[in-house]
Amino acid sequence: MYEELRNELKKRKYRITAQREMILKIFLESKGRHLGVDEVYRELLNRNVRVSKATVYRAVELLVELGFLRKLNFGEGLYRYELIDRSTRESHQHVICQKCGKIVEINSEQVKKIVSDISEKTGYVIKWHDLKFYGLCPECQKEESKAPESGQRTEISEEG
Amino acid sequence: MYEELRNELKKRKYRITAQREMILKIFLESKGRHLGVDEVYRELLNRNVRVSKATVYRAVELLVELGFLRKLNFGEGLYRYELIDRSTRESHQHVICQKCGKIVEINSEQVKKIVSDISEKTGYVIKWHDLKFYGLCPECQKEESKAPESGQRTEISEEG
């Protein structure tokens, strides 16, 4: 993957730097996680890699541009990034528990249908999509039935 | 609708204020638009209604809580709000042109299917969802074919 990064960088006349490789490395070693800039930054500090946060900001945006990362927004007031599977480039759907925050990723075959339906209805050529589903995970459903309407509501509420 | 707002406020022990009604009014008179706090604020100034921006922030969040507005995020670095159809409470999908930014709202019947599919696969009870589709609107497709790869890329890239 580092080789791929070097190639992409060369191709687009960007320079190969240790910082860029280290930042991609963090994502490669945190597969499946959705990291915010601060988390990446802290992880680098943990590993005694001295980089500035500004560089992390610049690097993740570059990695998005080069197709290594996807920029995510769960309405928390910050952006998160996840590694893209460069072989399929396929996006998945995020299913988020509004009580405990657990995020499950799935891939529904129904997505293709809805995309073609929307394309047909609007005349738009759909390039990509962002599908989030909010609800209660199985564990939180159990708790919910034990103590229904128990007050503390997790303040997740955002859509787009 | 103002009656409905007054009832909701009373029901939850909030007070009926001119500011809250005015802010809801802005949305009622801008149906179909996705307004940011600053836009609401400016619209109020245009109408010579003196309110502080802090009050707008507080009011829109309250209106979300009361079920009058939905909070949206198109990855621009700010939140937008749209009026909820309180009779159906149904959400629609946003189809966004990544070149000109035009947003079309549609309602695909496929959504029900994908929701039940996801529910089945994950065990989550889905309460609501947030579905965004990005691509090119018909007009921008034409321009694209005239001047393909013409440089200026609209920096829309965010997902969740």
Next chain:
DNA sequence: CTACTTGCAAATGCTTTGCAAAATT
């Protein structure tokens, strides 16, 4: 050696908050 990248600190922009004054109940 030239051009790009980094680090730092300052700046930006949206949103939140503390508190006294104003308004609602």
Next chain:
DNA sequence: AATTTTGCAAAGCATTTGCAAGTAG
């Protein structure tokens, strides 16, 4: 009269940016 809401200014955060110093090609 008691309590909530508002306005204002300050504070809070995530993110961006200007610029000099460092580094890749």
